[in-house]
Amino acid sequence: MQPDLNLLRTLDVLLEEGSVAKAARRLHLSPSAMSRTLARLREVTGDQLLVRAGRGLVPTKRSEDIRQQVRSLVQDADILLRPQEGLNLSTLQRTFTLRTSDGFAETFGQALIRKIHDEAPGVQLRFVRKLDKDSAGLREGSIDLETGVVAGPISPEVRSQALFTDRYVGVVSAQHPLIGRKMTPQVYTGWPHVIAWRAGLDLGRVDELLDDFGLARKVMTTVDGFATALALCRGSELIATVPEKHTAALREGMHTFPVPLPAKEFTLSLLWHPRLDGDLAHRWLREAVRAACGSTLPIH
Structure with missing residues (x-):
């Protein structure tokens, strides 16, 4: 007997809502119709899927294991069956989840939201902070688009498109004593630093380059993001080293200077799953992000 694929959408909604009524x-x-469908799902899968906990329902281990796969299959079906003859942005109703690098939403989010509101007022954006380089969310369908630095060959399960080039700069408070001094590696390392660090975060090889001069930063504190590092700098004599374009909005009112090292520029790219290549709404979103960033890099 062929499986009823309509059950997948019902299961997806049940797992998301955790309530038969909702x-x-x-x-x-x-x-009552939803209760009968849940009973059929339990019969087909051989698992309870959702069990009573207080006044609500909670997923079983089997449901947790298949939740993302079910979501991905439903999204794939939506894309496959969606008419492709045109895209009416004025009536588009959709929520996109963007997983972005530190400072991206603060710097480019306002321009992107304005563009989305003007062109497709029924579209909602959900920003998720990118804490690692794991792109499982793209494969599973929980993330529609993310930003990242592509340092080498990428998986065939991920598409990429260059957004802009960036570089690392030094930042201090507007009253810092070193303002006005000629910046050298010795001056740069002569003050305490706050370092934004977490596993997988690209820090521009600053410490490796300093090591070539026989120097090292005096690290006073370590945080997990550039926004926090800059916040700590505002009221202290700490130095933060952050990506310039990523943190433009976060550095307002602070003093920025070039890092006195031969650090290379890097390129920030958009990343998405190949299943969304032909999705007209997703294609429009990608172009909206590029426009919000003022991207002039060629599309490949």
Whole structure:
């Protein structure tokens, strides 16, 4: 007997809502009809899928294991069956999840939201902070688009498009004593630093380059993001080293200077799953992000 693929969408909604009544309303069904569908899902899968916990329902281990796969299959089906003859932005109703590098939403988010609101007022954006280089969310469908530095060959499961080039700069408070001094590696390392560090974060090889001069930064504190590093600098004599374009909005009112080292520029790219290549709404979103960033890099 062929499986009923309509059950996948019902299961996706049930797992997201955690309630038969809420899932029924969302799918325009009666609660009794939704209860019968849940019973059929349990029969087909051989698992309870959702079990009672207090006044609500919680997913079983099997449901947790297949949740992302179910979501991905439903999204793939939506894309496959969506008409491709045109895209009406004025009536588009969709939520996109963007996983972005530190400072990206603060610097480029306002321009992007304005563009989205003007062109497609029914579209919502959800920003998620990027804490590592794991792109599982793209494969599973929980992330629509993310930003990142592509340092080498990427997986065939990921598409990329260059956004802009960036470089690392030094930042201090507007009252810092070193302002006005000629910046050298010795002056740069002569003051305490706050370092934004976490696993997988590209720090521009600053410490390796300093080591070539026989120097090292005096690290007073370590944080997990550039926004926090800059916040600590504002009221202290700490130096932060951050990406210039990423943190433009965060550095307002502070003093920025070139890092006195031969640090190379790097390119920030958009990343997405190949399943979304032909999705007209996603293609429009990618171009909206490029426009918000003022990107002039060629599309490959």
